[in-house]
Amino acid sequence: SIFIDTLAKAQAQEELNKDDLKVLLSADGEEASLLFKHADAVREKYLGKEVHLRGIIELTNYCKQNCHYCGLRRGNEQLSRYRLTYREILTTAEQAVALGYKTLVLQGGEDSYFSARDIYELVKEIKKMDVAVTLSLGEHDFDTYKLWREAGSDRYLIKHETADPHLYEHLRPGKRLKQRLQCQSWLKELGYELGSGCMVGLPGQTLDTLAEDLLLLKKMDVDMAGIGPFIPHPQTPLASAQQGTLEMTLKMVALARIIMPLVHLPATTALGTIHPEGREKALQAGANVVMPNVSPSEYRALYQIYPNKICIRDEPVHCRSCITGKIKALGRVVSTTRGHSPKGGITR
Template sequence: MCYAIPGNVKNITGNLITVDYFGEERKARNDFYDLQVGDYVYAQGGFVVEKIDEKLAEEILETWKELFFELKKTDVRLSKLYNDKPDLDKDFLKVIDKATYGKLISRKEALRLLLCEDPDEIDLLHKSANFIRQKFLDNACCVHGIIEFSNTCVCKCTYCGINSENSTLKRYSLDTGEILEVVADAVKRFGFKGLVLQSGEDTSYSSDKILKLIKDIRRNFPVFIFLSLGEREDRFYREAFDAGAKAALFRFETSDSTLYSQLHPHSSLKERTRYLKLFKDIGYIIASGSLIGLPGQKAESVIDDFMFAKELGCDMYSFGPFIPHPDTPLSDYNTPDTEYILKALSVLRLIDPYGKILVTTALESINPQARRQALMSGANSIMLNLTPKDYVGFYDIYPNRATVDVSVEKQIADALQLLKSIGRAPTDLGI
């Protein structure tokens, strides 16, 4: 199964096209192909990633058509919103009603939701987040693959297991040939249309070397490229965008500048924010977020992080739990409970009805059921780990990561089975 549906080009205005999917229209930017009205394309993240032969597209659409509408019906059924608890707090209900109509909720209102402890309120919060997700974004669920090609890092992040001061970790760096082999497998064998290239801040990879890698990928494989490489020269990110990388996964981890400095002695929140603004100016799709449950973090700080990410104009959110690593200075602290993270993700959906919300691997790592629970609580994006099995265990940013011992084939089968059961289409239709 492809992790995108072919769409028919209905209109072209400069490099912006309108694409039709079974009567639904979406916009996408075309930077790579000579297109005409009537052509068929694959799009990811609001960008055209491949022009596809008409006959092949029609064959694929024929196999998709019945399933496409079947999934929609399931999603609509499971996302219906009702409240059979009329005695719930009126102020709580006012915030819920406000959000379901797409109106902005305030920081104070968001905090009220995050702090709720009544099981009936929590249940309605999750149902409302799922309703809002379906209302504004339909049943599309992004399925991206991630390739962790190096665990070498010059940073000293106090929560991260691959930080430069962890002398117990076996380091690795895939060469570009090995990375291209993984990409080829992901695209040609498994049908991925979106891939994340992730590493520690590894200075052994020159910017020119990575630029060549991006160009080689785009030349040989029709795929949407996310970069998750940390802080590099501004020039690199401008040239990487032109070379074919169109998205950046770049978390700020906390919007509290004092806490940020304590966690990142090598950097500053001001510099981190500068990069996110640079990415926005260049034109990248931006995925960002923070850690939830950091030592000393209050609920107010979590809401501040959400508001901060939205103000930055993030297109996708990556908020996951803090998980202490035994070989870091924060090893003695506790992981937040799953329910708190799920509540937070639901509140985030009410804050931003339109953003994509990723179910992080960290959340899946603290609870095997969390992926489904998160998707039913407002989330609509997942990532599958494509890192070669000989190396994946060494990308040890936190212990006991989910799917480290699971084959790509099994990850895909499990993901597709889950998405089908809740009515989600494993595709990104664009904007």
């Protein structure tokens, strides 16, 4: 069949074109299982059994953007907003380091309350704790990214969300895909390891678009790709849209692994939210990273990008042992390193 022929092409490590990707994205049932199995083998061959944990600290749920898909959008007036204080952030970071996290991700909505200097000082302080720091704070200018790099930030996570420029511009009012990709190029130029990614199952997204998402990740030469299902949030314009599926998201993760053997791929929290074994399934379809929340419990429920997010009632220490248990149960091991990009080439 055309599926088997295309899978054989993937197994022979031949370059997959857009049509090939669409064939593989159409796999169902047993075909999809074969695809996951191959992706799992590629992960094992190139990266072994190590799973990297990244602790996420959600600094602020204020956001000046109005993305149609996201519960933090400024138009959501029903959400109580919070910002962690400088002290709270550092205490959270210390606790996460004590739990053994070797990478901390500082994530937040686009909140102008925090100045570029504030983030600079924060990163400088956290870097003293001997961890890798990833920033996930949205779009900024070159000089801001440069300042944060000088503070010691190692990585930056800024997903392209969707490679379809029309869909992108519709879902992110006032924003342009081109600008997003410009930010990504600047970050690479500044020596950050770049994390990108997209949502799967957005209304208006097609198989063609999903294939483009994969090709764009490859073209941007990303170090990490976060691929998660779209989950409709009741207080957004997409409230009544369909949710992305487990199966399609897993196929996207698997293909990302197949076309980019050395990229870091998280088993996303969103996947764990739509299916109780979503993260485990992703770890067996190419993923090699998990990003547990380490934010203070009293604020977790408020970081409601999408509804029913897992772990909102769990303390960091609980998630840490929960996830370690899941990783071990799969015959995998928790990495004891910072888990820098195996693609290398970056001087730090």
